[in-house]
Amino acid sequence: xxYLPHTDEDIAAxxxxxxxxxxxxxxxxxPADCRVNGELRLPAALTEWELDDHMDRLAGAMxxxxxxxxxxxxxSYDHRIPAVVSSLLARSEFVTSYTPYQPELLQGTLQGLxxxxxxxxxxxxxxxxxxxxxDGAAALAEALLxxxxxxKKKRVALSRAINPHYxxxxxxxxxxxxxxxxxxxxxxxxxxxxxxxxxxGELAAVALQSPNFFGCIEDFREAAERAHAGGALLVATFTExxxxxxxxxxxxxxxxxxxxxxxxxxxxxxxxxxxLGMLASRKQYMRNxxxxxxxxxxxxxxxxxxxxxxxxxxxxIRREKATSNICSNNSLCALTAAxxxxxxGGTGIRELAALNHxxxxxxxxxxxxxxxxxxxxxxxxxEFVVTAPGGFDARYRRLIExxxxxxxxxxxxxxxxxxxxxxCVTETASRENMDALxxxxxx
Amino acid sequence: MTESMxxxxxxxxxPLLWERGKKGxxxxxxxxxxxxxxxxxxxxxxxxxxxxxxxxxxxxxHYTRLSTWNYGVDTGFYPLGSCTMKYNPKTNERQAALxxxxxxxxxxxxxxxxxALRLMFALERDLAEITGLDAVTLQPAAGAQGxxxxxxxxxxxxxSRGKQRTRILIPDTxxxxxxxxxxxxxxxxxxxPSNERxxxxxGAVEGLMDDKTAGIMITNPNTLGLFEENIREIxxxxxxxxxxxxxxxxxxxxxxxxxxxxxxxxxxLHLNLHKTFSxxxxxxxxxxxxxxxxxxxxxxxxxxxxSETGGTYELRDDYPDSVGRVLSFHGxxxxxxxxxxxxxxxxxxxxxxxxxxxxxxxxxxxxxLKGTLHLAxxxxxxxxxxxxxxxxxxxGISTLDMAKRLMDYGYHPPTIYFPLIVHGAxxxxxxxxxxxxxxxxxxxxxxxxxxxxxxxxxxxRDAPHVCKVKRLDETxxxxxxxxxx
Numbered sequence: 001x002x003y004l005p006h007t008d009e010d011i012a013a014x015x016x017x018x019x020x021x022x023x024x025x026x027x028x029x030x031p032a033d034c035r036v037n038g039e040l041r042l043p044a045a046l047t048e049w050e051l052d053d054h055m056d057r058l059a060g061a062m063x064x065x066x067x068x069x070x071x072x073x074x075x076s077y078d079h080r081i082p083a084v085v086s087s088l089l090a091r092s093e094f095v096t097s098y099t100p101y102q103p104e105l106l107q108g109t110l111q112g113l114x115x116x117x118x119x120x121x122x123x124x125x126x127x128x129x130x131x132x133x134x135d136g137a138a139a140l141a142e143a144l145l146x147x148x149x150x151x152k153k154k155r156v157a158l159s160r161a162i163n164p165h166y167x168x169x170x171x172x173x174x175x176x177x178x179x180x181x182x183x184x185x186x187x188x189x190x191x192x193x194x195x196x197x198x199x200x201g202e203l204a205a206v207a208l209q210s211p212n213f214f215g216c217i218e219d220f221r222e223a224a225e226r227a228h229a230g231g232a233l234l235v236a237t238f239t240e241x242x243x244x245x246x247x248x249x250x251x252x253x254x255x256x257x258x259x260x261x262x263x264x265x266x267x268x269x270x271x272x273x274x275x276l277g278m279l280a281s282r283k284q285y286m287r288n289x290x291x292x293x294x295x296x297x298x299x300x301x302x303x304x305x306x307x308x309x310x311x312x313x314x315x316x317i318r319r320e321k322a323t324s325n326i327c328s329n330n331s332l333c334a335l336t337a338a339x340x341x342x343x344x345g346g347t348g349i350r351e352l353a354a355l356n357h358x359x360x361x362x363x364x365x366x367x368x369x370x371x372x373x374x375x376x377x378x379x380x381x382x383e384f385v386v387t388a389p390g391g392f393d394a395r396y397r398r399l400i401e402x403x404x405x406x407x408x409x410x411x412x413x414x415x416x417x418x419x420x421x422x423x424c425v426t427e428t429a430s431r432e433n434m435d436a437l438x439x440x441x442x443x
Numbered sequence: 444m445t446e447s448m449x450x451x452x453x454x455x456x457x458p459l460l461w462e463r464g465k466k467g468x469x470x471x472x473x474x475x476x477x478x479x480x481x482x483x484x485x486x487x488x489x490x491x492x493x494x495x496x497x498x499x500x501x502x503x504x505h506y507t508r509l510s511t512w513n514y515g516v517d518t519g520f521y522p523l524g525s526c527t528m529k530y531n532p533k534t535n536e537r538q539a540a541l542x543x544x545x546x547x548x549x550x551x552x553x554x555x556x557x558x559a560l561r562l563m564f565a566l567e568r569d570l571a572e573i574t575g576l577d578a579v580t581l582q583p584a585a586g587a588q589g590x591x592x593x594x595x596x597x598x599x600x601x602x603s604r605g606k607q608r609t610r611i612l613i614p615d616t617x618x619x620x621x622x623x624x625x626x627x628x629x630x631x632x633x634x635x636p637s638n639e640r641x642x643x644x645x646g647a648v649e650g651l652m653d654d655k656t657a658g659i660m661i662t663n664p665n666t667l668g669l670f671e672e673n674i675r676e677i678x679x680x681x682x683x684x685x686x687x688x689x690x691x692x693x694x695x696x697x698x699x700x701x702x703x704x705x706x707x708x709x710x711x712l713h714l715n716l717h718k719t720f721s722x723x724x725x726x727x728x729x730x731x732x733x734x735x736x737x738x739x740x741x742x743x744x745x746x747x748x749x750s751e752t753g754g755t756y757e758l759r760d761d762y763p764d765s766v767g768r769v770l771s772f773h774g775x776x777x778x779x780x781x782x783x784x785x786x787x788x789x790x791x792x793x794x795x796x797x798x799x800x801x802x803x804x805x806x807x808x809x810x811x812l813k814g815t816l817h818l819a820x821x822x823x824x825x826x827x828x829x830x831x832x833x834x835x836x837x838x839g840i841s842t843l844d845m846a847k848r849l850m851d852y853g854y855h856p857p858t859i860y861f862p863l864i865v866h867g868a869x870x871x872x873x874x875x876x877x878x879x880x881x882x883x884x885x886x887x888x889x890x891x892x893x894x895x896x897x898x899x900x901x902x903x904r905d906a907p908h909v910c911k912v913k914r915l916d917e918t919x920x921x922x923x924x925x926x927x928x
Binding site: 001005010013018019020023026027028030033034035044045048051056060062063065068072074075076078080082084087090092093094095096097098099100103104105106108109111112115122123125127129131134136137138165166169171176177217244246247252268269270271286292293295296298299301303306307310315318320321322325327328330331335338342343344348350351358359361362379400405408432 | 457459460461464466467468469470471472473474476477478479480481482483484487488489490491492493494495496497499502503505506507509510511512513514515516517518521523526528529530531532534536537538539541542543544545546547548549550551552554555556557558559561562569572573575584585586587588590591594595598599619620622623624625626627628629631632670672674675699700701702703706707717721723724725726727728729730745766767768769770771772773774775776777778780784786787788789790791792793794795796797799800802803804806807809810811822823846847850855856858861875876877878879905907910911912913914915916917919920921924925926927928
C-alpha cells in the first residue's frame with residue numbers, strides 16, 4: 001500500500017527497539033475479549049486506477065449541468081467559481097495544515113482567516129465575525145443560544161419564512177435545553193408578519209431571514225425596532241450571502257447578530273456540504289461568540305502577526321462553561337470565501353449580485369408570459385415562488401423527463417403551498433436556458 | 444545533528460488584502476449580461492461592500508505568499524497528538540472534485556442523485572463494520588458535532604424511557620470537547636479520575652454511576668494513548684444502572700481491525716474522518732464526524748437517512764423518534780467522498796495494517812525518547828505517547844520553549860499542555876504514514892533540543908528563530924482584541 005512506507009526491514013528494526021516479536025504483539029496489553037477475531041469484512045483494496053473508474057461511475061450517476069438545467073437553490077446555490085480560487089485552494093500548505101494552535105508556523109492560515117473575518121464583517125455590516133462555523137443552519141442555532149445567554153430570556157421567535165431545514169436544526173439544538181421556540185406566521189405577500197411580535201411576549205431573540213426562503217426581501221429595520229422595543233436581539237439569517245452585494249446588509253438595519261451561509265462565495269455545492277457557516281455580531285457581544293476568532297498582535301520584534309484569541313470562551317479552556325462545543329470548523333471554506341471576495345472586489349460583487357437579481361426577474365416575466373403565476377408580491381433577489389393554474393407539480397414532473405429541474409416543490413415543507421415551486425436563477429442561467437424552461441412550461 | 448540542521452529560508456512579506464489593489468480593478472470574469480436591467484427599489488438596496496478591488500495576479504500572489512508561511516502535512520512531520528495528522532492522499536481530492544459530486548445540488552430528486560446516495564450508503568456500511576455497530580449517520584460536521592449528536596441521542600433515549608437524567612461521567616483523560624458537548628444537552632459532567640496506570644478502574648465508575656447519571660463518555664484509546672482495558676466491565680456497570688456508553692472515536696486510528704467498539708460495550712461512537720480516514724484538515728476544518736449506534740438506538744439518528752430498496756437509494760425523514768437535523772443538508776459530502784476513496788484504496792488489510800504501523804511508530808518514538816524526555820506513564824502505548832518537561836525544569840525550560848524550538852528544526856510541534864492531567868504534557872502522535880528515517884530525524888532533533896536546553900537555554904526561550912514571525916504575544920491579542928482590519 002503506497003501510503004504505508006514501512007519495509008520489512010524497518011518493521012523488524014523497530015520491533016527490536018520496542019521489544020516486540022511481531023506487530024500483533026503491540027496489542028498484547030489488550031484483554032483478549034476486547035480483540036476482534038478475523039478480518040474486517042470490507043471490499044478488497046482498489047488500485048488508484050480502479051478507484052478512478054469506480055468513482056467516475058458513481059459521479060456519473062448524478063444530474064448536473066450542462067446535461068441538466070437546474071433551477072434549484074433553497075440554501076445551496078450555483079455560482080461560477082473562478083479558476084484562481086480552485087487553483088489557490090490546491091496549495092496544500094493551506095489544505096493539509098491543522099488548526100493554527102502554533103501561530104508562528106501558520107501565519108498563512110491565520111492572516112487568511114483574519115482577512116476573511118474582516119470581509120465577512122464588512123459584507124454583513126457587523127463589527128466582528130468568527131473564523132467560521134459549520135453551516136448556516138448550525139450558525140443560526142448557535143446564534144440563538146448566544147442570544148439566550150446574552151439576554152437571559154428563554155423564548156425565541158423564528159420567522160416561518162426561514163429555510164425549513166434551518167428551523168429543524170434550531171429545534172434539534174434547542175430540544176434538550178427547555179428554551180421555547182415560537183414561529184411568526186407569513187403574510188400573503190411572502191413576507192413575515194412582524195406585527196405578530198406585539199403579542200409574542202418576552203423574547204431573547206427574533207430570527208428573520210432575508211432574502212427569505214421564498215426569495216423575498218424582508219425588512220430587517222422593522223424587525224430590529226420591534227425586537228429591541230421588547231428587549232430582544234435581532235438575529236439576521238441568510239442562505240444567499242451574495243445578496244448583500246446589492247441589498248442593505250443586516251448590520252446597517254439594526255441586526256445584533258448575523259448568522260447564515262456563505263456557500264455562494266466560491267464554494268461548490270458538493271451535494272450540500274461542506275458549506276460555510278458565517279457568524280458575526282456587534283463588538284459588545286464578542287465574548288459571547290461561539291467558535292474560533294483570529295486576532296492581530298505583535299511578535300517579540302514588534303512585527304505584525306496573527307493568533308487564535310479569546311480562547312477562554314472555548315471548550316478546551318472553559319470545558320462545560322464554554323460558549324459552544326465547536327472545535328474543528330470550516331476554515332478552508334472561509335479561506336475560499338475570502339479568495340472569492342478578493343477576486344470579485346467591491347465593484348464586482350455589486351455587478352454580480354445585480355445580474356443575479358435581473359436574471360431572476362427575466363425568468364419571472366417569461367414564466368408569467370407562459371401562463372404561470374407568481375403568488376408573492378414582495379420583491380425578491382434570485383429566488384422566487386411560482387405556481388400555475390392546477391398547480392405546478394405536473395409540470396415539474398414533466399420537466400424532469402426533459403432534464404430540467406424546475407425548482408423545489410414546496411408542498412412537503414408548507415402544506416398550504418402544495419402545487420408551488422421555489423425557483424432559483426443565478427448568473428449561470430443563460431437567457432437561452434431560461435427561455436427553454438419557459439417554453440417547456442407552456443407546452 | 445548540529446546547529447547547521449536548523450532551517451533557513453527566504454520568506455517574502457505580504458500586506459493585508461486591503462493594503463493592496465486599486466479602485467476599479469476586478470479579478471473576476473463577470474458573465475455577460477443577456478437580460479435587461481431591472482433595478483430594485485432604492486429603499487431595498489444598500490451601499491456596495493467595502494472590499495478592495497484587486498487584479499487576478501494580485502490575488503494569486505497574495506495567497507501564494509501566504510501559503511508559504513504555512514506548514515502542512517505535505518510540508519513535513521506533524522506529530523500533533525490526538526489529531527492524527529496522517530498523509531492526505533491526492534487521489535481523494537480528485538474524487539471529491541468530480542463534477543458529478545462537486546456540482547450536485549443536495550435537493551435533487553433521489554432518482555437524479557443515485558451516485559452520491561450509493562456512496563453514502565456504502566460508507567455507512569463500511570463504518571458500521573469498522574466500529575462493530577449497526578447504524579450510522581454521516582451528517583455531523585465534525586467530531587464535536589458528532590459528540591453533540593451522540594448526547595442528543597442519549598437524551599432522547601432517556602426521555603423515551605420516561606425519566607431524564609442529569610449527570611454524565613467523563614474521565615479526566617477525555618477530549619476537551621466532551622464536557623462542552625454534554626453541557627449543550629443540559630448534562631452536568633462528573634469527572635472520573637484515571638488511576639496510576641493512566642486508565643479508568645471499574646471501581647471508579649462503580650462509585651459514581653447512579654440513577655441520576657445518563658451514562659459515560661469515554662475516549663478509547665484515551666488521550667494518554669492508553670487502551671481502557673476495563674471497558675467491558677465499565678460498560679457492564681453503566682448498562683446495569685440504566686445508562687449508555689458513548690465512545691469518543693477520535694483515536695480510532697490505533698485500533699482498526701483490532702478492536703470493534705460495538706463489541707466491547709460501546710453504544711454510540713463518533714469517528715473523525717479528518718483524522719482516521721485521511722481527509723485533510725484544511726487549517727481547522729471542514730471535517731466530518733459520523734456517528735455509529737447499536738440497532739436499538741437507530742431510531743434516534745438524525746434525519747434524513749439514506750435507505751436502500753432493491754439497489755435504489757433514497758433519503759428518508761419519516762423517523763418520528765429522530766433527534767432531528769444537525770446540518771442543513773446531508774453532512775460534509777465532499778469530506779465523505781474523500782474518506783470513502785481512502786477506505787476503498789486501503790481495503791480491509793490496509794486499514795488493519797495502518798493501525799498496527801501507527802502503534803509501532805508511536806511506541807518507537809516512546810522507547811527512543813524516554814531517556815531524553817520524562818515519560819508520563821512508562822508502559823507500551825497505542826497510537827500516541829505523552830511526555831512532559833519535568834526533566835527540563837531545572838534549566839528553566841518549558842514544554843512551550845521546546846515546542847517552539849522544534850519549528851527551527853523544520854517540525855510542527857506535538858500537542859502541548861494536553862491532556863491536562865500531565866503537567867507540561869508533550870503529546871506525540873506520529874501516525875503510520877511516517878518513515879522510520881523521518882522518525883529518527885525527529886528524535887535526533889528532540890535530543891539536540893534537550894541538550895540545548897542545558898547548554899544554551901536562551902536559544903530555546905527565544906525560539907522560533909526562522910519562522911515568518913518571532914514568538915507572538917497571545918496575551919496582548921486577548922487583552923485588546925483586534926479581530927477585523
